[in-house]
Amino acid sequence: MKDPIVEIDNLQKHYGGSKGFFGRVRKPVKAVDGVSFTIHPGEVVGLVGESGSGKSTVGRTLLRLHEPTAGKIRFDGEDITHATPQRMRALRRDMQIIFQDPYSSLNPRTRVIDIVGEALDLLGPLPKAERSERVVQLLEQVGLTGDHLRRFPHEFSGGQRQRLCIARALAVRPRFVVADEPVAALDVSIQAQIMNLLVDLQREIGIAMLFISHDLGLVEFIADRVMVMYLGRVVEMAPARELYANPRHPYTRALLSTAPTVDPRAARARKRELLQGEPPSPANPPSGCTFRTRCPFAVDACAVERPAYRQVGAGHFHACIRDDVAGGQVVPQVA
């Protein structure tokens, strides 16, 4: 196997937290609390979690758009955790991001030709004619046309705007892209268009991608490998097929059992593993396993220490101390 393009080791990102004036200590919010993973060239890794799980923060911190609190980020073998701003600017061409909201991620006062063209300029100055020719090429690659060159972002629909964002990200020929909920703000019929576009482009160019989403169906569709995050930690990681067929962590199981399906009979027939309550605040997470407060299988031992990762199959890891839970039932352990 080739060397990984992205390697994250024990990444942490804490927000806030300070020693108050009268010695009152405010606890930081641990948005990302010790996340490690690798992404190989050309691989699509899905990152699933609910709001507040820290999945978006992982994406932004590993691109150093936000500074990590602790941990190591390696890109293409190079440690970029403390890379200088000059070095980062050079590296940014290789790593891009597509945002969730196609409305706020385009400068409203810039024309299409410059939105994409300014990204192209970073590769070096081009003669004017060649520049606009290249912009048209990129637009056509994402399903827009050269007629759109002189328009402003507000003249486009949500789906078209997201295409523009993708064209801008691809303009610098990145080798790795973070797609942060790229279709969550779009209508269902448009979602499918953009998902197909992402799959096509990913195959064509062979870029590696971190696909962040709360939608399990979309992740299953696009990802080779899937990580599930809960309260700043990855609780399970497995090849996509394996995860959906054989989820091991109680949280993953609950997510899968409550995921919407468009089959009414199946939806009503299935046994749902309804979770109690809601995720606790990341400012004050439970001790030990952070999921234990909602977990139907929690035992006293879960509160003691943070569960270590256990390997249960090829590339399949989970962080639950109980491996006697399967199929929603506690099975007696075979000695």
Added chain:
Amino acid sequence: MLRHFTLIFAVAFLLLIGGMAVLAPLLPLHDPVQMDVMSRLGKPSLTYLLGNDEYGRDIFSRIIYGAQASLAVSLSAAVLAAIGGVALGLLGGYFQGWIENITMRPLDVILSFPPMLLALLAVTLLGPGTGTLTVILAILFIPAYARVTYGEVLSVRNLEYVEAARALGHRSGRILLRTVLPNVAGPILVQFSLVVASCIVLESGLSFLGLGVVPPDSSWGLMIRGARPYMHMEPLGLLWPCLALVFTVFSINRLCDFLRDMFDPKASVAAFTLPGMLAGQRLSRTAHAMSRKAEPDSLLQIRDLTTEISTPRGPIRAIDGVTLQVRRGEAVALVGESGSGKSMTGLSVMKLLPRRIGRIASGEIWYSRGEGENARAIDLAPVPASHFRAYRGRDMGMVFQEPMACLNPVYTIGYQLVEAITVHNNVSKAKAEEMALAELKRVGIPDPERRLREYPHQLSGGMRQRVAIAIALCGQPNLLIADEPTTALDVTVQAQILELLEDIRRTSNIGLIFITHNLGVVAEIADRVVVMYCGQVVEEGSVEEIFYSPRHPYTRGLLASVPKPEDLNSGEKRLASIPGTVPSPLALPPGCRFAPRCSYSTEACSVAVPELEVVTESQAARCIRWKEI
């Protein structure tokens, strides 16, 4: 009309005075410093249009040359201050941390002195003169720009397009000038015109005190100073410079109001003359009986409902001839994409359309009250929104996507529930509190006694939605309209809320209209499904009919767009998608509204809007080719 008049006046006045000030040396004016002792304090005449001052100088030409001084000092001070202030604001707002401290904190020092006092101090120390005055004014107004810029930059810097520019690897300087600056320019421009006006006033004030423009040069402030001792003999001499000052400042302020409106995209929208039905129609309706015998089992029957919304680019039909029915205890899902009119249908029924912007143009909303033989149906469409309180809450409740929309952040949950209960029931406060507790238990809130005393922000999103449901239910309505109630919630919490709604519907036998774009949720909860597109119902049927034998190409497309395990097993990794985008409600295609995106469309599809054709007893589709497809 007056608005336009003042604006035209302002622009004309500024052009006139500005033009004359610039062209003063070329105009046939008297020399502003030449004295004509014979006509000291002279009245206006043909030679001296506005009369003469205490030295016999021509007032008119001194006003013009005074304008030159005033405008030159104010404009250059405003420009200098803008350059300094915007630069500081950009740096402070974008970088934050220690740069923010060294750029923004010193400005607070300037702000903490009254501007006039500071100007007085500086001029006294440095001596009067136009140059000093300009610099002093510029320094005085730097904080004004810096603060405005700083505030705007703070809100813009977190927008994703700035982050995208950083992600691309642009330099900070470039991001500041090319990405941030154009987006904060609007308020800065407005600030500029405000500062010019303030500078003119301050300059005149300082000159009046003898600390500004040095005589014999002209300035409005100097003129007022000169005319003051003689105001009993010749009041006109005082009046002219004052008028010039007042009109100039007024004109500049008026112009900057206009600029602010220009940069504020909240364009004004034409309001409808009458909320609700057109006047004539309403009168004729009230004359006839508005109620009739209810059809058995029916709770709500909407017939041919059309709702208009006024937009900046003209009125649109947000919903266009919608017909649908809800029975007692039935869950009807309204499905559609943004702009399909699904939410507008709910708001129309609840009479919660934006006031004077939205109105029910035609159609009937028959709502059944009472049991069995005595049940009567009432047409709610002509009932004006102001009389609708009798129905809201008691007959029909509504739950929104954002639970905070119906919770007031400054009152406790208990207070709001008790308030809602006492509106609908004539009970004592103690009894109402008891009922509130029972309501909270009913919607599955753990530890309800404690929750009653808490404020909405202390509750999680799911808990808030439960409280919102409790409030909607406390009038014991027969119909609950839920508009995307789970969209803002996480999947695991969404499942809880769906269970709750299902449970409530079963135990209380209420009708539920569930508005959503999420087909998975529909499959979970609905008995019947109504699919909407561009304001029209394109297909309706039982949940099984819609999901297992959809007839309309749009329904099929929607269902196919959702990723399913089968998509993965086929070697080709593709989702079926609907090409194109939803048309603008201002430019709807003729005929079938889905035709431009439909792979089955023929020429016949563009001729006339298809009728909703009956497929089975319970299913109908608005497609002329449903049989073939």
